[in-house]
Amino acid sequence: MAVTLKDVAERAGVSRSAVSRTFTEGASVSPKTRKKIEKAAADLGYSPNALASSLTTGRTKMIGLVSNNFHNPIFLEVFDLFTRGLQERGLRPLLVNLTDEIDAENSARLLRQYSVDGVIVASSTLPASFADTFRKAGVPVVHSFGRHTDTPSVNVIGINNISAGQLAAQTLVARGYKRVGFLGGPRSATSTQDREKGFVTELADNHPDMIVTTSAASAYSFEAGRAEMQRLLAAGTPAEAYFCGDDVLSIGALSAIADAGLKVPEHIGIIGLNDMEMASWANINLTTIHNPIKDIIAKSIDLVAAMIADNTLTPKAHMFDCSVIERGTLRPLP
Numbered sequence: 264m265a266v267t268l269k270d271v272a273e274r275a276g277v278s279r280s281a282v283s284r285t286f287t288e289g290a291s292v293s294p295k296t297r298k299k300i301e302k303a304a305a306d307l308g309y310s311p312n313a314l315a316s317s318l319t320t321g322r323t324k325m326i327g328l329v330s331n332n333f334h335n336p337i338f339l340e341v342f343d344l345f346t347r348g349l350q351e352r353g354l355r356p357l358l359v360n361l362t363d364e365i366d367a368e369n370s371a372r373l374l375r376q377y378s379v380d381g382v383i384v385a386s387s388t389l390p391a392s393f394a395d396t397f398r399k400a401g402v403p404v405v406h407s408f409g410r411h412t413d414t415p416s417v418n419v420i421g422i423n424n425i426s427a428g429q430l431a432a433q434t435l436v437a438r439g440y441k442r443v444g445f446l447g448g449p450r451s452a453t454s455t456q457d458r459e460k461g462f463v464t465e466l467a468d469n470h471p472d473m474i475v476t477t478s479a480a481s482a483y484s485f486e487a488g489r490a491e492m493q494r495l496l497a498a499g500t501p502a503e504a505y506f507c508g509d510d511v512l513s514i515g516a517l518s519a520i521a522d523a524g525l526k527v528p529e530h531i532g533i534i535g536l537n538d539m540e541m542a543s544w545a546n547i548n549l550t551t552i553h554n555p556i557k558d559i560i561a562k563s564i565d566l567v568a569a570m571i572a573d574n575t576l577t578p579k580a581h582m583f584d585c586s587v588i589e590r591g592t593l594r595p596l597p
Contacts, residue, residue, distance in 0.1 A: 270484040275303035279525060294555050320401035325355045326567060327374040327382040327402075331389055333360060334484045335511050337539045337556075341385055344560045354380075354567060367396035375400060381567040383407055387424075388483070391416070403570035407563040410453040411580055418449030418566050420581045424454050427552055427585050428461025431506035431534055434552075434587050436470055438594050440532065444476040444502035446491055448483040448509055455479060458508045458536070476502055480512055487517025496523050504593065510539045513549055517592070533592040536585075548591040555583045 272279045277296060284290035285300045290301075303309075326349055330338060346356045359370070370393070374382060381403040384394045390410075394417045397404035409419040428445075435443050445462045447455035459477055466475050469518055478489035479497060488507060495501050498517060507513035513535030520531055527533055535542060535551035542549040560583055570576055 266307045268309075270307055271300060271303050271309050275299045275528075287551060323355070323378045323380055324353060325357050325377060325379045327359055327377070327379040328356045328372075329359045329370065329382060329389075330385045331394075332386065332483055333358070334482065335509070336541055337509075337511065337537050338538060341556060341560065343555060344570075345383065345385065345564070348560055348564045352564060354564075354568070365503075366391045371396050371400045371402070374402065377435060380571050381405075383563055383567055384409070385563075388449070388452040390453065391419075394419075403567060403571070403574060405563045405567045407535045407559055408454075410457065411582055413576045413580065415580045418570070418576075418578050418581065420562050420566065421583070422554055422559075422585050423582050424457035425461035425464075427536060427554075428458040428463075428506070429465040430461075430552060430585055430587065431458075432462045432465035432470075434534060434593070435504050435506065435532070436466070436473070437596060438504070438532070439597060440502075440504040440594075441472075442474040442476075442503045444478065444495070444505045446476070446488070446495070446505045446507045446512060447479045448512060449481060450479045452483070455526070458506075462506055474502075476513070478520055480515075483509045483511060485511050485515040485518070488512030488516075492516035492519035493522075496520070496525075501531060504534070506529075507533060507535050510535040510537040510542045510549060510551055513551070513592075514541065514547060517547065517549070527592050528594045532594055533586075538588050542588075543590070550590045550593045551588050553586045553588050555585075558583055 268279055268282050272282045277300060281292060282295055282300050284292045285297050327346055332338060349356045355378060362594060382397045383405050384408045387408040394404050394406035398417050405418045408421045411423045433560055447459050449455060463475060466473050470587050478491055480491040507516055513533050522529055525531055535549050538551050538553040541547060542551050
């Protein structure tokens with residue numbers, strides 16, 4: 264039989280309401296009574312019912328964690344960090360898969376059915392309007408990995424993807440490449456649009472003599488990156504080096520290059536973006552742009568907790584810097 268609140272009250276010699284107050288955040292109970300009740304609960308192996316507590320406090324401590332790209336291995340790292348970080352704060356993650364979802368109103372209704380206290384949209388491909396729908400529904404929301412803007416309607420935390428594209432272009436220029444390409448994710452993704460814009464603009468403004476091509480994979484996935492690189496190779500005269508707008512695209516491209524009997528970086532150079540764990544594996548050894556995912560996630564959790572406590576906070580864009588991680592898929596600096 265499960266240990267009940269009544270069992271704890273009888274063992275501690277107190278009322279059931281005293282036990283309830285002890286396990287209700289912010290409720291008043293004397294230190295002496297609290298100590299007796301906590302000891303009785305420990306002796307009996309009692310754990311308070313979180314759902315019952317939410318009826319008293321009006322807070323479920325449940326945070327909707329929303330994403331739409333479960334095919335990208337980087338999200339295993341993202342979900343691990345988010346779920347552990349939320350749980351360490353006493354919050355409960357509710358994972359929602361929005362793959363193929365196009366109606367933000369449906370998503371808002373779904374999460375409101377679970378009475379979530381807040382929402383974190385963890386996606387670089389969902390538009391800003393998705394997160395804004397939750398705000399309009401009265402739910403505290405943070406858009407992690409969202410698009411940079413100077414006037415956000417919700418808190419946005421991530422990198423400036425235009426700056427990341429510029430950094431990739433500068434990195435290839437420094438290594439003496441003259442024919443370079445951008446291989447992005449789906450054209451509809453704001454991250455693809457901004458990374459391409461930064462890459463192309465940097466070269467056009469400062470190195471107009473360089474030959475620049477752009478292309479887009481159908482998704483941020485290994486298979487899509489591999490297929491797009493196969494298409495580029497089959498078309499003939501590939502670029503000397505490519506900025507792939509995501510590590511998983513880069514790994515797919517590396518596979519296609521190897522199958523074509525070419526070597527990296529001797530024949531073609533590759534630089535990715537994210538610095539996912541897999542990128543550092545010895546058989547991949549991908550030169551990439553580090554995306555400070557741990558810092559972005561920690562900030563996202565801090566912000567959603569702060570918004571739950573104070574719903575008057577003004578939305579801001581919180582941007583983190585990127586840096587190049589040198590490995591083995593680009594020719595070395597001269």
